[in-house]
Amino acid sequence: MKLRALLVVLAAGCATPAGEAEYxxxxxxxxxxxxxxxxxxxxxxxxxxxxAQRLCSEHRDSPPAAIAGxxxxxxxxxxxxxxxxxxxxxxxxxxxxxxxxxxxRFGDKPGxxxxxxxxxxxxxARAEIVHGTLGPSLLGxxxxxxxxxxxxxxxxxxxxxxxxxxACSAMPRFGHNGVLTPDQVAHLVALLLDPASEVNR
Numbered sequence: 001m002k003l004r005a006l007l008v009v010l011a012a013g014c015a016t017p018a019g020e021a022e023y024x025x026x027x028x029x030x031x032x033x034x035x036x037x038x039x040x041x042x043x044x045x046x047x048x049x050x051x052a053q054r055l056c057s058e059h060r061d062s063p064p065a066a067i068a069g070x071x072x073x074x075x076x077x078x079x080x081x082x083x084x085x086x087x088x089x090x091x092x093x094x095x096x097x098x099x100x101x102x103x104x105r106f107g108d109k110p111g112x113x114x115x116x117x118x119x120x121x122x123x124x125a126r127a128e129i130v131h132g133t134l135g136p137s138l139l140g141x142x143x144x145x146x147x148x149x150x151x152x153x154x155x156x157x158x159x160x161x162x163x164x165x166x167a168c169s170a171m172p173r174f175g176h177n178g179v180l181t182p183d184q185v186a187h188l189v190a191l192l193l194d195p196a197s198e199v200n201r
Contacts, residue, residue: 028047031046031047032047041178042104045177051071051074052071052074052075052163052167052168052173055067055071055167055168056167056168059168061168062168063167063168067167068167068168069167071163071167071168072163072164072165072166072167075161075163075164075173075176076157076161076164078161078176079157079160079161079164079175079176080160080175080182081156081182082182082183082185082186083182084183086186087149087152087153087155087156087186087189088147088152088186088189088190088193088194089183089186089187089189089190090187090190091187091190091191091194091196091197091199093184093187093190094187094188094189094190094191094192094197095124095191095197095198096115097115097116097118097180097184097187097188097191098115098116098117098118098119098124098188098191099115099118099119100114100115100116100117101115101117101120102114102115103115103179104179113180113181113184114179114180114184116174116179116180116184116188118188119131119132120132120134121133121134121135121171122135122136122137122138123137123138123139124138124139124191124198124199125139125198125199126139126198126201127198134170135170135171138192138199139199140199140200141155141192141193141199141200142192142193142194142195142197142199142200143195143200145192145193146193147193147194147195151193152189152193155188155189155192155193156185156186156189158171159174159175159180159185159188159189160173160174160175160176160182160185161173161174161175161176163176
């Protein structure tokens with residue numbers, strides 16, 4: 001509430017370029033102080049956008065085709081793959097990752113690996129009635145796409161960095177931002193593609 005009040009007061013004084021610069025500086029200082037004492041990696045991401053975030057902000061998540069194309073190409077070029085070379089892991093581990101809501105909170109201390117919290121946006125099992133709808137239902141994903149090498153690569157890359165396919169996608173860049181490891185992403189690929197997975201039953 002204090003931060004909101006400060007921003008409202010500051011907004012009144014930014015009618016001139018000098019006022020706008022002061023507003024931005026004071027707003028950034030307020031945001032930085034609000035995150036004091038937490039994970040410095042998350043703070044750095046809050047205060048400094050990477051190129052993709054900056055371009056999405058500048059174009060209100062709808063960049064021109066040429067810019068979108070270069071953004072997607074850059075994101076694809078930055079995808080890292082599991083050291084094992086296997087893009088499909090164990091669907092049971094993928095299920096645990098998808099259901100896990102832990103990690104990436106600013107005050108978290110180092111501990112267990114992050115979860116994917118996939119149910120916040122997707123339906124992954126018929127029995128699960130509590131799920132988000134920001135993303136599509138993924139029921140039957142493997143039945144529709146198969147489990148071959150091309151399907152594995154596409155699923156892996158879409159989870160690792162969805163902006164490699166859709167510039168300014170609302171889906172988090174799980175691998176690109178280090179939320180999930182390449183091996184965790186491979187387990188989620190198995191959850192989507194393995195015929196034995198609850199996604200495909």
